[in-house]
Amino acid sequence: MPVLELRGITKSFPGVLANQDINLTLEKGEIHALLGENGAGKTTLMNILYGLYRPNEGEILINDQKVDIEGPSDAIARGIGMVHQHFMLVPVMTVTENVMLGNETTRNGVFLDREKVSKRIREISDQYGLEVDPEAYIKDLPVGIQQRVEIIKVLYRQADILIFDEPTAVLTPQEVEGLIKIIRSLIASGKSLIFITHKLKEVLEVADRITVLRLGRVVGSAIPGQVDERKLAEMMVGREVNLVVDKQIAQPKEAVLEVKDLFVRDERDNPAINGLSFTVHSGEVMGVAGVQGNGQTELVYALTGLLRSASGSILLSGKDIHKSTPRQIIEQGVAHVPEDRQKHGLVLSFPLLDNMVLCTYYQPPFAKGVNMQEKIIIQNGVELVKQFDVRTPSVFVAASTLSGGNQQKVIVAREFSRPIKLLIASQPTRGLDVGSIEYIHGRIIEKRDEGTAVLVVSSELDEIIALSDRIAVMYRGRIVDILPAGATKEHLGLLMAGVKPEDIPESAKKKSAGPVEKVF
Amino acid sequence: MMNTKTTLQSDDMRPRIVWGIVLIAVGLLVLFLFAFSTEAGQVTRFGLNEAKADAFVIPDLVLPSQATTYAMALVLIAVGAFQMARGVKSNSALVTVLAFCFVMAFLVWAARDKSFSLVGMLSSSFVRATPIALAALCGVISERAGVTNIGIEGTMLFAAQVSVIVGTTTGSLWLALLSAILTGGLIAALHAFLVIKFKVDQIISGTAVNILGAGTTSFISSRFLEKNIDALNNSGTFPAISIPLLSKIPVLGPVLFDNTPIVYLTMILVVILHIVLFYTPWGLRTRAVGEHPKAADTLGVNVFLTRYVNVIVGGMFAGIGGAYFTIGSVGRFDEIMTAGKGFIGLAAMIFGKWTPIGAYTSSLIFGFADSLQVKLQILQVGIPPEFLLMAPYIVTMIVLTGVVGKAVAPAADGVAYEK
Numbered sequence: 001m002p003v004l005e006l007r008g009i010t011k012s013f014p015g016v017l018a019n020q021d022i023n024l025t026l027e028k029g030e031i032h033a034l035l036g037e038n039g040a041g042k043t044t045l046m047n048i049l050y051g052l053y054r055p056n057e058g059e060i061l062i063n064d065q066k067v068d069i070e071g072p073s074d075a076i077a078r079g080i081g082m083v084h085q086h087f088m089l090v091p092v093m094t095v096t097e098n099v100m101l102g103n104e105t106t107r108n109g110v111f112l113d114r115e116k117v118s119k120r121i122r123e124i125s126d127q128y129g130l131e132v133d134p135e136a137y138i139k140d141l142p143v144g145i146q147q148r149v150e151i152i153k154v155l156y157r158q159a160d161i162l163i164f165d166e167p168t169a170v171l172t173p174q175e176v177e178g179l180i181k182i183i184r185s186l187i188a189s190g191k192s193l194i195f196i197t198h199k200l201k202e203v204l205e206v207a208d209r210i211t212v213l214r215l216g217r218v219v220g221s222a223i224p225g226q227v228d229e230r231k232l233a234e235m236m237v238g239r240e241v242n243l244v245v246d247k248q249i250a251q252p253k254e255a256v257l258e259v260k261d262l263f264v265r266d267e268r269d270n271p272a273i274n275g276l277s278f279t280v281h282s283g284e285v286m287g288v289a290g291v292q293g294n295g296q297t298e299l300v301y302a303l304t305g306l307l308r309s310a311s312g313s314i315l316l317s318g319k320d321i322h323k324s325t326p327r328q329i330i331e332q333g334v335a336h337v338p339e340d341r342q343k344h345g346l347v348l349s350f351p352l353l354d355n356m357v358l359c360t361y362y363q364p365p366f367a368k369g370v371n372m373q374e375k376i377i378i379q380n381g382v383e384l385v386k387q388f389d390v391r392t393p394s395v396f397v398a399a400s401t402l403s404g405g406n407q408q409k410v411i412v413a414r415e416f417s418r419p420i421k422l423l424i425a426s427q428p429t430r431g432l433d434v435g436s437i438e439y440i441h442g443r444i445i446e447k448r449d450e451g452t453a454v455l456v457v458s459s460e461l462d463e464i465i466a467l468s469d470r471i472a473v474m475y476r477g478r479i480v481d482i483l484p485a486g487a488t489k490e491h492l493g494l495l496m497a498g499v500k501p502e503d504i505p506e507s508a509k510k511k512s513a514g515p516v517e518k519v520f
Numbered sequence: 521m522m523n524t525k526t527t528l529q530s531d532d533m534r535p536r537i538v539w540g541i542v543l544i545a546v547g548l549l550v551l552f553l554f555a556f557s558t559e560a561g562q563v564t565r566f567g568l569n570e571a572k573a574d575a576f577v578i579p580d581l582v583l584p585s586q587a588t589t590y591a592m593a594l595v596l597i598a599v600g601a602f603q604m605a606r607g608v609k610s611n612s613a614l615v616t617v618l619a620f621c622f623v624m625a626f627l628v629w630a631a632r633d634k635s636f637s638l639v640g641m642l643s644s645s646f647v648r649a650t651p652i653a654l655a656a657l658c659g660v661i662s663e664r665a666g667v668t669n670i671g672i673e674g675t676m677l678f679a680a681q682v683s684v685i686v687g688t689t690t691g692s693l694w695l696a697l698l699s700a701i702l703t704g705g706l707i708a709a710l711h712a713f714l715v716i717k718f719k720v721d722q723i724i725s726g727t728a729v730n731i732l733g734a735g736t737t738s739f740i741s742s743r744f745l746e747k748n749i750d751a752l753n754n755s756g757t758f759p760a761i762s763i764p765l766l767s768k769i770p771v772l773g774p775v776l777f778d779n780t781p782i783v784y785l786t787m788i789l790v791v792i793l794h795i796v797l798f799y800t801p802w803g804l805r806t807r808a809v810g811e812h813p814k815a816a817d818t819l820g821v822n823v824f825l826t827r828y829v830n831v832i833v834g835g836m837f838a839g840i841g842g843a844y845f846t847i848g849s850v851g852r853f854d855e856i857m858t859a860g861k862g863f864i865g866l867a868a869m870i871f872g873k874w875t876p877i878g879a880y881t882s883s884l885i886f887g888f889a890d891s892l893q894v895k896l897q898i899l900q901v902g903i904p905p906e907f908l909l910m911a912p913y914i915v916t917m918i919v920l921t922g923v924v925g926k927a928v929a930p931a932a933d934g935v936a937y938e939k
Contacts (some may be wrong), residue, residue, distance in 0.1 A: 073820030082818065088819070089812070091811070102816065103819065
């Protein structure tokens with residue numbers, strides 16, 4: 001008897017059919033992986049189960065009983081708990097307060113009983129190996145620990161059916177291992193688990209059963225021993241996918257970007273970069289690996305002029321640009337694919353054709369004096385849409401109407417279509433589907449082969465390994481080590497977690513056989 | 521270790537020097553403006569007893585004007601110099617020294633050769649702080665739940681007018697107060713409905729409430745109230761209630777324990793709101809909804825309901841604040857009689873870091889500035905009254921520049937929640 005069964009779930013949003021006739025069962029003590037690209041409808045489905053959305057059709061059965069879930073409190077009452085992809089934690093409150101929120105224990109029926117709750121948290125911590133200080137404030141905790149708090153929140157409410165939505169997206173490889181251990185202990189204590197992800201390797205490692213979603217439908221299911229990554233990727237995307245980035249050995253030439261002793265303060269005036277030096281040469285890809293929040297964002301901001309560096313120098317082909325404005329830097333041939341494409345990459349309400357000339361609109365041929373040359377701008381838009389395979393009804397639609405992958409293609413089209421000598425790409429494929437990732441990676445390598453110096457910043461280790469010719473690992477605002485291509489994931493992961501280069505065991509540095517594989 | 525220490529020092533260097541310079545500059549200002557214009561032998565008499573006889577009378581505070589002003593100037597300069605050389609950790613300590621010395625020197629100078637009732641002024645500070653504090657509490661409870669309410673001024677005007685009309689027609693001041701509370705709640709409910717249900721921009725909606733309040737009450741006032749003063753606009757006021765024994769304590773008694781019901785009510789509300797906000801489930805939910813509504817929603821907390829209730833209760837606080845102007849102090853309604861107190865309340869809320877006790881304390885500062893201004897006009901110190909009238913507003917502006925530590929608003933403050 002399954003603990004949970006979804007029958008014929010259908011959910012439509014204006015213009016989109018997010019879920020279409022989905023059937024799914026979860027057995028007791030099982031880890032059921034829900035695999036699919038972004039936008040395949042995984043999160044929508046789970047939000048329906050958790051009561052955040054109401055389905056248009058279909059029913060939910062828990063222990064063979066039909067239930068009506070009208071809101072999160074119904075879901076919680078029926079033993080469903082969700083560990084959200086974007087943590088649902090209040091940063092300025094303590095762990096205890098976050099855990100008790102919505103389900104408070106009181107003294108005399110009026111006053112919050114913090115002691116009792118923190119005692120219960122300690123019990124849960126001990127039982128499942130989820131070590132955390134109940135009195136700590138969330139904002140002071142690293143993401144890995146924050147995730148533990150999310151799990152404790154769910155266990156505190158005595159959930160039996162646990163949903164993990166992309167739980168590994170923000171973790172280092174070592175933290176992922178820790179999470180998997182926790183998941184195993186949850187299963188051992190009789191919980192059942194739905195594990196949402198788009199990472200193939202994880203699925204094969206963790207799941208008992210896999211269901212693949214594409215475009216809102218179930219396209220197949222599998223059992224880990226009987227499929228491989230290639231087969232799963234094909235099911236996800238609907239066509240054969242090239243999992244490996246084809247590239248030749250890099251031919252680095254002269255230094256294009258030289259950063260020396262850079263110190264940068266972040267927007268809140270805290271030191272973010274503490275003395276960092278490196279060089280990127282023409283014709284090579286330098287990857288910057290690191291757990292989010294170790295200064296990568298500020299590094300990119302400093303290099304592109306969005307944040308003034310406190311001291312040090314940034315030389316672009318020998319010229320110091322650390323006091324230049326973003327426009328001056330752009331004009332010297334620097335392209336920037338920003339981390340947050342919607343905030344910093346596009347003007348969402350502008351049509352595509354205007355977005356395509358955001359950094360060149362004031363120059364000929366797009367402007368003559370103060371007059372914009374509309375015809376040329378339209379023509380440019382049409383050509384780039386064709387050249388970069390942007391799927392859009394026309395160049396006149398607002399950028400906000402495109403999917404994430406196509407929005408990213410618009411940015412890539414704009415940045416790659418002008419003469420550049422340095423490309424800075426920050427999280428270039430975050431949230432994109434396998435097909436778009438394949439495309440953007442191909443374009444980046446193409447630029448490298450044309451002789452552009454490329455700096456790729458990504459928190460996805462697989463992406464860094466797939467693209468880079470050299471890999472710099474950042475930790476707390478410093479580059480702890482620069483490794484050659486082909487460094488092992490374990491080695492990188494330890495550096496990312498703050499282990500000193502001299503303390504890395506030899507076993508971690510050994511390269512496993514076979515080509516470097518890219519996993520999504 | 522060494523390294524971090526040096527960075528820390530250089531971090532503190534600039535503000536330290538700036539603070540030192542400010543202190544010394546103010547010290548010099550005190551010296552030139554006040555100390556130099558006093559004469560030897562002049563004394564300033566601060567009255568420490570209310571007119572009503574206390575249980576035991578304590579002697580008035582008599583200070584030599586010249587020596588005191590010089591002393592204050594020297595203290596400021598000395599603290600400034602010390603700050604430049606060594607540095608004091610706490611900015612609020614510096615501000616306290618700065619404010620105390622400056623105000624003290626100013627009062628001693630202004631009241632030289634005269635007598636000045638310190639107790640009277642402190643007592644009137646508490647009274648004048650009351651509407652500001654109520655407006656600030658309204659702001660605290662709404663914004664903690666994530667809804668900005670800048671319509672407090674308009675809400676208070678409505679409540680002030682309704683309460684005077686109800687008070688005059690029924691003859692019951694308690695009914696008048698109740699009607700003010702309901703009016704405040706109703707106006708806030710309108711604001712809440714617009715910004716929660718229809719997601720109208722919260723600043724626009726608040727501004728609309730202010731304009732509506734000013735326009736409607738002025739119209740009703742000139743059309744009806746002024747023509748029928750005895751029938752509609754003459755409610756009388758709450759009498760002061762002396763608390764037995766406590767009100768006999770020297771200085772504190774007349775200041776704290778001899779007030780009108782609205783002043784007491786405000787003090788009680790501050791304590792209640794503090795307890796509710798930080799020690800009860802409702803408070804926890806309110807703060808969560810103001811910081812991260814989605815997180816609260818996923819835990820089954822009804823974000824919309826929480827916001828409605830908080831905004832409406834806040835409106836009731838503002839309603840009491842409105843009642844203060846009419847049935848709490850003068851017994852009749854005048855056009856735009858709130859004179860920006862609702863906005864000053866918002867400043868007090870920010871200065872008080874969105875906490876009830878902080879908001880009340882900062883309201884007292886504004887109340888002090890207000891009562892000082894009145895006292896100085898009576899003393900005829902030779903400063904044009906127009907400038908004196910500005911005092912509370914100037915204090916507001918100084919406070920809002922964030923000189924005294926930056927406050928962080930609730931993260932979801934002013935943002936409509938979308939499911």
